[in-house]
Amino acid sequence: MIVNVNKKILIVGLGLLGGSYAKVLKRFGFHISAITRSQSSIDFALREGLIDEGSVEVDPRLVGEADLVIFALYPHIFVEWIETNQHLFKSGALITDVTGVKGSIVYKIQEMLRPDVEFIAAHPMAGREVSGVENSTDKIFNGANYIVTPTEKNTPDAIETCMELGRLLGFSNVTTLSPEEHDEMIGFLSQLTHCIAITLMTCNDKEHMEKFTGDSFRDLTRIARINDLMWSELFVANKAALLEQMNLFLNKFNELKTMLETEDIDGMRAMMRHSTERRALFDKP
């Protein structure tokens, strides 16, 4: 479906990601509309040619005309939006999203959705430290992962269309995981790292530390500048998987602490060699 540029795409939620989607897809010639809460976002996107039309209301025409609807909303707003407005979808429309957690969202949406509309979930693992449609850029997709998380309710066509969307957007890796595999992976690689960064940043308020800060501390706390509204919601939406990762981390950290207390040099060195070896796997390709 996606390869046909005569299809109409609606983006709901025009922030950094929604805007960046619009920017790339418009260039391919798709008709792009947007629904978002802020008039200034719509104005910006129209002025910059990111979209063809937009509305701050849930315009029944825009929703009813869309062949593909991409949701870039906070998880709970996404669920509420579907509950309230799904009667407006065109029959046969395909719905996808950018939500960073899957298990707590995907089944709920698929459960409540009209049978003539299909929801195929995706997580574009791209972002910047800045937000808002004004910061939209297609650069964030380069080198990034795009993960489709199908369930048994999804059709092969929808899965392929959603993967094709990821490839069109310019993601370097387009792949599939189950919602559960996705949530474990994201709990470890993304959410646990943010938990660590904000803990490190707030655990010692001694003054003037910044005068001596080197690259190590800066690297570990880059993501300590965090959108509190979004991340607290994402943490709770992935609570079980994240708690499991936090416990794995805590257990290992306590092991290290015990080795230091007992001056178990051999144990620490073994852990450091394991760390050094495993880190090599994670170098940029």
Place this chain on the structure above:
Amino acid sequence: MIVNVNKKILIVGLGLLGGSYAKVLKRFGFHISAITRSQSSIDFALREGLIDEGSVEVDPRLVGEADLVIFALYPHIFVEWIETNQHLFKSGALITDVTGVKGSIVYKIQEMLRPDVEFIAAHPMAGREVSGVENSTDKIFNGANYIVTPTEKNTPDAIETCMELGRLLGFSNVTTLSPEEHDEMIGFLSQLTHCIAITLMTCNDKEHMEKFTGDSFRDLTRIARINDLMWSELFVANKAALLEQMNLFLNKFNELKTMLETEDIDGMRAMMRHSTERRALFDKP
């Protein structure tokens, strides 16, 4: 003293840091000699013009002629070296170092040292992920901190000379801290961050995570590639201060975990806002 380029400088331990010191100081015209265990390091340094002469033995002439001796050795080797060879120092010589921990080293050395020789400790907070004299470069001092840690045994002259050395080397910030302040600071900013990185890198061995790794995880684990011999020794040499920092981190991490378990969104948001605000202090100037 240091401004007089007729003075002779001896560097003991010609690795990345020792070699980088030599590279800069040679350019100012000082006579630089080196004692290090590896003949190939001496050969390299002579060939590249980093030093004027060098030896793999503790050559009494080189030690006896030096006005300033810079030790770039592992902590326990540094202490043993002084014990064994301090009779060789020229009377009036000034000794300094690059050791990354201070409390457990400085007092011990000053205690045992001949009264006609002064040890003024310093920590150049510079490094790279690679080691060895072959990787020497003056670039690592730019933007970095150089901390002198005097005790009441030190003379104002020696403190000033040591700070002057830091400025000559090109460090951006040259300052003083007590050994105890230094160890607390380094325990938090450097050692705790390495503990976190190696823990994160080894706490979950699930396969194929690297396929989905983004910048956050890479940033937090850059320093998980670690010299196990050196860091395990540095951890133990700063045991009390590091354990205190590990406990501060653990307490805060457990607070966050409890907030997640109880879905205390307000509490998590407050912590994230604190983190975001505090991180701004640590931006590169």
